[in-house]
Amino acid sequence: MKIEQIYTKCLAQATYYIESEGEAAVIDPLRETDHYLEIAEKNGAKIKYIFETHFHADFVSGHLDLAKKSGATIVYGPTSEADFDFHQGKDGEIFKVGKISFELLHTPGHTMESSCFLLRDENGKEVALFSGDTLFIGDVGRPDLAQRVFSDLTQDKLAGHMFDSLRNKIMPLADDIIVYPGHGAGSACGKNMSKETSDTLGNQKKVNYALNPELTKEEFIKELTTGLTPSPAYFPNNAVMNRKEFTGFNEVLKKNLKPLSVDEFETLSNESDVLVLDTRHQNDFVKGFVPNSYFIGVQGDFAPWVGTVIEDINQKIIFIAEPGREEEVITRLSRIGYDNVLGYLNGSFEAWKNAGNPIDTMESIDINEFENQYQSNPEMDILDVRRAGEFESEHIVSAKNLPVDYIHKNLHEADADKTWFVHCAGGYRSVIFASIAKSKGYKNLINVEGGFGKIKTSEVFPKTEFVCPTTML
Ligand SMILES: [Fe+2]
Numbered sequence: 001m002k003i004e005q006i007y008t009k010c011l012a013q014a015t016y017y018i019e020s021e022g023e024a025a026v027i028d029p030l031r032e033t034d035h036y037l038e039i040a041e042k043n044g045a046k047i048k049y050i051f052e053t054h055f056h057a058d059f060v061s062g063h064l065d066l067a068k069k070s071g072a073t074i075v076y077g078p079t080s081e082a083d084f085d086f087h088q089g090k091d092g093e094i095f096k097v098g099k100i101s102f103e104l105l106h107t108p109g110h111t112m113e114s115s116c117f118l119l120r121d122e123n124g125k126e127v128a129l130f131s132g133d134t135l136f137i138g139d140v141g142r143p144d145l146a147q148r149v150f151s152d153l154t155q156d157k158l159a160g161h162m163f164d165s166l167r168n169k170i171m172p173l174a175d176d177i178i179v180y181p182g183h184g185a186g187s188a189c190g191k192n193m194s195k196e197t198s199d200t201l202g203n204q205k206k207v208n209y210a211l212n213p214e215l216t217k218e219e220f221i222k223e224l225t226t227g228l229t230p231s232p233a234y235f236p237n238n239a240v241m242n243r244k245e246f247t248g249f250n251e252v253l254k255k256n257l258k259p260l261s262v263d264e265f266e267t268l269s270n271e272s273d274v275l276v277l278d279t280r281h282q283n284d285f286v287k288g289f290v291p292n293s294y295f296i297g298v299q300g301d302f303a304p305w306v307g308t309v310i311e312d313i314n315q316k317i318i319f320i321a322e323p324g325r326e327e328e329v330i331t332r333l334s335r336i337g338y339d340n341v342l343g344y345l346n347g348s349f350e351a352w353k354n355a356g357n358p359i360d361t362m363e364s365i366d367i368n369e370f371e372n373q374y375q376s377n378p379e380m381d382i383l384d385v386r387r388a389g390e391f392e393s394e395h396i397v398s399a400k401n402l403p404v405d406y407i408h409k410n411l412h413e414a415d416a417d418k419t420w421f422v423h424c425a426g427g428y429r430s431v432i433f434a435s436i437a438k439s440k441g442y443k444n445l446i447n448v449e450g451g452f453g454k455i456k457t458s459e460v461f462p463k464t465e466f467v468c469p470t471t472m473l
Contacts (some may be wrong), residue, residue: 001100001121002043003128005180006035007197009334010303011059012187014197015178016130018119020098025049026072026129027117028182029062031068031335032033032249036062037069047072049095049103050287053182055080055242057145057235058189059303064246075127077115078106080348082243086425091113105169107134110141110189111160113154116170116226118177128172129201132182134162135170138194140210141182144228145189145235155228159221162210169213175202186301188213188231194307227240229387232405234307234336241313241337249334256330258343260318262355265345269293275310277319279329280349286364286447290352294436298322298329298430300399307336308405309436320345364447370421376461383414383422385433386452390425396455397462399423404433417441423455 004017008030016027017036024045026036040047047070050063053321063074064084074086075095089095091106107116110133119128131265157202169222179201185193207213209223211347260268268274269290276293277300280312285295296305298321310317317340321329326344333341342471345352353359365373374380384399385399391401402410406425414420414437421438427449436443455461 005197010301012184012333013185014180015061015184019043019045019433019459020100021100022046023048025097025102026049026066027051028053029059029066030329033061033062033066033069036066048097050074051117052076053116053130054111055239057239058104058187059335060238062249063348077113080113084245097374100164103207107169109158110134110167111142128178128179128180129173130180133167133181133189134429136181136183136193137179137189138208139190139192139197141189142191142228143224143232152408155225156221159224160217162224163217166210171205173201175200175205177201179204183460232304232308233311234313238337239314247339252334252339254332257327257340260343261346262351262357265318265434266357267317269344274316276317277317279319279321282428285431286349287361288349288353288359290458291358291360292439293435293437295431295462297428298332303332303336303397306338307332309407309432311408313337314340317341318343320349348403364449366449367458370448371458373462381418381420383420385422385424385429395464397464404429407433407436411440421446424451426451427452
């Protein structure tokens with residue numbers, strides 16, 4: 001038996017390939033499926049099942065592509081409905097793969113069809129639980145996403161289901177079972193996940209607040225539904241997309257990997273419904289960029305930020321990338337369903353500059369300069385674009401908090417006539433924020449490099465006291 005966890009850091013998502021005696025199963029495949037097919041081919045194995053733990057909201061799944069190419073059966077949990085052929089599994093149903101087997105455990109809570117897959121080895125011993133977005137390491141799936149798709153569901157109802165699922169289906173399992181979750185730290189599918197990407201169930205029973213046997217159902221529901229921030233804008237779109245037929249990844253790549261000359265790029269950039277996306281590093285971006293472009297660097301958590309600040313999944317996009325990273329940009333856009341890419345600038349930003357086209361720049365200062373300017377003008381206007389929770393834990397006393405997550409709703413709260421010093425935690429999100437604000441007419445924005453990571457170590461700025469946030473009951 002072989003278990004491979006394939007972890008995608010950008011999405012904080014884990015997908016699995018499990019093989020036994022020439023047969024294999026894939027759990028929650030990514031949209032690009034070549035990797036699974038290659039392993040199977042290399043090992044001479046046939047992919048028999050594609051298990052989906054639920055209809056994902058945070059990425060476009062590769063189940064259709066993989067089923068088409070491998071002949072495998074797609075399995076979703078009870079109550080699932082979709083526009084394509086799949087097997088609706090029953091609670092307790094057993095799926096044999098070589099000499100091992102998977103038992104479907106229906107565990108509604110994150111969504112109604114959510115299911116875990118319990119792996120038994122060659123000897124019939126329960127060895128691993130593929131827990132999807134039901135049980136994470138240190139957390140459980142948030143209960144508020146499915147209610148956007150089904151209006152009769154409330155997050156309290158789903159949290160109640162989660163309580164029952166954990167107590168009736170998962171907590172009775174043996175302590176030595178390994179939990180393989182659907183996500184790790186950074187995913188918006190939960191609130192407070194650990195950095196680890198697997199653990200024993202026994203340890204989770206000790207450290208995961210959601211498995212605390214003392215919690216009453218009411219306390220559990222309250223804990224699960226408190227402090228939930230709105231999910232990224234693209235989540236409902238991906239949840240809907242995953243229920244339908246959609247274009248396979250290879251076709252998307254073929255269509256979108258299109259080099260555009262400077263002239264073609266310029267013509268398109270002047271069309272009102274086309275967005276210029278600059279995916280280079282922020283240090284390169286601030287020195288010069290195509291006017292009105294959005295910065296989202298591909299070296300960061302690219303896909304979630306695209307899905308958060310580009311509100312329309314069908315937005316026409318042309319992009320600039322570091323030479324050689326164009327395919328990566330298209331791949332990462334397609335993972336969350338942003339398929340309407342018209343091409344990329346051939347020769348990158350250098351070509352644009354060399355052609356003598358207009359360029360814009362962003363003032364960007366290091367911590368020393370920020371300190372100097374603050375000392376000469378302590379009344380300066382500071383924008384902290386981190387999330388509310390980060391801001392609450394510590395911030396410069398005079399800073400205003402406008403999380404970049406909601407920039408299209410909150411930008412008007414910053415006076416466009418003022419000069420704003422913009423910072424985040426490390427200097428990535430602040431450039432996203434400032435680039436979007438600039439494209440909307442904000443002219444006086446100064447980026448603070450290194451963000452709060454640097455500010456924290458400075459003696460110059462008066463900061464709020466750090467109060468340890470309480471997440472446990
Ligand atoms: Fe999820």
